[in-house]
Amino acid sequence: MQSYTRHQLKQDKFATFVSKEMQLATQNRRTIITVVAIVAIALVIGFGAVAYLNAQDEKASVALGTAMRTYTAPLRAPEAAAPPDIKTFTSSKERGQAAVKQFSQVAADFPNTRNGKFAKYMTGLAAIDAGDTKVAEQNLAEAASFRDKDLSSLAKFALASLYRNSNRDADVIRLFKELIDTDAPSVPKTTAEFELASFYETKQQPAEAAKLYQQIQKDEQELHKADKAAPGTPPGAPKSAIEDLAANKLEQLKQSQAKTGLN
Numbered sequence: 001m002q003s004y005t006r007h008q009l010k011q012d013k014f015a016t017f018v019s020k021e022m023q024l025a026t027q028n029r030r031t032i033i034t035v036v037a038i039v040a041i042a043l044v045i046g047f048g049a050v051a052y053l054n055a056q057d058e059k060a061s062v063a064l065g066t067a068m069r070t071y072t073a074p075l076r077a078p079e080a081a082a083p084p085d086i087k088t089f090t091s092s093k094e095r096g097q098a099a100v101k102q103f104s105q106v107a108a109d110f111p112n113t114r115n116g117k118f119a120k121y122m123t124g125l126a127a128i129d130a131g132d133t134k135v136a137e138q139n140l141a142e143a144a145s146f147r148d149k150d151l152s153s154l155a156k157f158a159l160a161s162l163y164r165n166s167n168r169d170a171d172v173i174r175l176f177k178e179l180i181d182t183d184a185p186s187v188p189k190t191t192a193e194f195e196l197a198s199f200y201e202t203k204q205q206p207a208e209a210a211k212l213y214q215q216i217q218k219d220e221q222e223l224h225k226a227d228k229a230a231p232g233t234p235p236g237a238p239k240s241a242i243e244d245l246a247a248n249k250l251e252q253l254k255q256s257q258a259k260t261g262l263n
Contacts, residue, residue: 096129
């Protein structure tokens with residue numbers, strides 16, 4: 001009887017162990033199945049979202065193309081008859097107003113697409129042509145806040161030009177300095193430096209302009225130092241076009257200051 005009891009106890013312990021392991025396995029399996037299901041759902045949603053965005057971007061592209069054709073439509077004399085097969089306008093203001101409506105519609109209909117965001121930037125440019133600086137500033141400022149570095153930089157560059165025409169000097173300087181720091185492919189650092197230097201010149205700040213031209217020269221010299229040191233490069237290799245332009249600008253500044261001093 002005692003032997004049987006010990007044997008039975010061993011069986012009971014084994015059965016209990018197996019039962020617990022089965023429960024754990026079942027629980028783990030349920031957890032794994034749940035996780036896999038969640039991942040699968042996320043993937044389906046993700047693929048669906050990508051497909052939706054792609055479809056939306058294609059629609060936005062078509063609408064943007066229509067708006068661009070309006071923005072670049074030829075102008076005709078007010079007294080001239082409109083051609084039957086070509087969209088034309090009698091003034092850049094009229095054309096700009098028509099383009100603003102179309103670009104803003106694309107931006108509103110497709111706000112999450114790249115083409116929709118580009119339409120926001122184009123709304124600002126078209127508004128400048130239309131003479132509506134308020135709408136231009138609103139749209140360009142929004143486009144300037146986009147994560148897309150290239151699009152944001154283009155918007156900042158246009159915004160700086162808008163502010164330059166309205167004598168908002170502090171904003172012009174701020175935007176060009178931001179563009180210099182960003183150094184985006186759409187608006188390279190050197191482009192922003194030349195524009196800011198030119199702005200300083202118009203504001204009778206030659207010392208600030210000279211600093212920028214000197215910095216451009218220095219950066220170009222560093223950039224091409226390795227090229228000039230390469231085997232086979234003749235001594236006194238010519239300067240890069242950018243370095244040469246900066247040198248010419250510096251020389252013009254010196255001559256202008258010399259004339260001012262004589263007067």
